[in-house]
Amino acid sequence: MSFLKVDHVSKLYPVLDDKAKRGESFVVFRDVTFEIRQGEFLTMIGHSGCGKSTLLNIIAGFDQSSTGGVILEGREITKPGLDRMVVFQSFALMPWLTAFDNVRVAVRQAHPDWPPEQIRDWTQKYIDMMNLHGAEQKRPAFLSGGMRQRVGLARAFAVEPKVLLLDEPFAQIDALTRGGIQEELVRMWNATRNTVFMVTHDVDEAILLSDRIALMTNGPEAELAEIIEVTVPRPRTRAELIDSPDYVRIRNHILHFLVKGAKKSKHTGKDAPAAPAIESKPELQPTT
């Protein structure tokens, strides 16, 4: 039995704005099927509008699939819960709470039976792990974007969910800060070995963090095209990454897919376990 199974999930919306097409439906994506192993870090890449956020929201329980379903440890997901924590692109921190209290609220919900001191200590542990020491009593408005997302990550990790869902968690953070916080995420993940499903536009980020990368074709009617194994050995750092031949190969493959392959609506080699042959395309400049 798989840990998390996304099983033939499609998402359709009724067409409301176009009178000629009344009664028809707008298919965001169709028949998406994949599995995530326990402790695995799986990232989904695809162009804007292919439904990555929609899929993540379905896994989170915020949204319902039109057909198919998501099964976590043998149980179908119907609503949000503490076993799946989301790290939001918009951070979603409560602006009226301090950084510390934003994390503490989550810990208290996850462990209602704990005494206050234990909740406090546990919160502090995750605050420290995310290098937030000294910022505990600041409200989100007085934190930088990078700091805010650290709080978001601390909140999610502190709950020790079965699955972490990251929706473009670093998209709103400037490129210089992003590198540091990505490496913190790597460290955190190495320490906890959480199961992670992440959505991103950033190819380098995906390779740095993931065990496997799922590629989606363009929407509407997006499909899962293939899943690539990231064979770069761990532990990975951004500095070492650029010298790895596997990194170059995988990066080119993904960029090639995004530029050319994603347009095909019919997929090939769904759920392919291994990365295809090396495709070195010198004309593809790294553009992230």
Place this chain on the structure above:
Amino acid sequence: MALRPSWKDRFGPYLLSLFILGLFLLVWEGATRPPRFDAKGKTEDQLTTMEFNGDIVKDAAGHYLWNPDKVKGIPGPMKVFEKARTELGEAFVKKGTNDHGIGLLVGYTIKRFMAGFLAGSVVAILLGVLIGLSKPLFLALNPFIQVLKPISPLAWMPLLLYSVKDPFWTAILVVFMASLWPTVANTAFGVNSIRKDYLHVAALLEMSYLRRLFTVVLPAAAPAIIAGLRISFGSALVAVVPAEMLLGELGAGYLTWIEWNNLDISGVIFAILVVGFVGYALDFAFGKLAALFTYTEV
């Protein structure tokens, strides 16, 4: 270059305020100076009769003047100041069933205002949250709120007086009505437009209904609720004075009316000033309180 704001920057505005006040008092004094009595063309008999009637008085030098206590028209600042001094001197004295000191009257008004405003606000916030949490209810009730909101709270008074038959409670209910609608409307709107993110987090954390209400919904809607309370506060403050006047309930508004009945115009002016200062003090206190519940959005 000075780091601290210069003396002029810091105190200039206050000095200007003082200057404007002084100017205003001067103009007021000048405009309300009693006319000089002109004894020319009047016979000795006429003058004696006028003096007997108290219309004119003789000063130390033996010249006739208009009796300052009988002069009609708007009293000058000095007279109002005198009135204020005597009234404030006996601020907490009860001279009769209907003749209470100004301090007591202001106390009654504040109590009446607080009772109506607090009750109205609690009901309004509860109602607003209930409406705001449910989209269909919000859409269904919004037209009613929009119609009820612009009705002057005083317009309710005859109906209220007729139904409760007691001026004491009617006055409080008028304040209650005045504080209701803006808070209901703003709370419902605020709750209804809470960012989805916050509700998602609450759902992820499996918060109970009450916990969600107190840790997410109310704080998230707090800025909108406070904005509503502020409007309600103003409207209740504006309602309490005429309600007292019309219902004859003892209070700062009642004082205005009594002084008018006494034809004591300096008393009326004094009462108006009292109302102004009481309103300012209450609004100041409210602002301080509201500051505790605000935060910066991100």
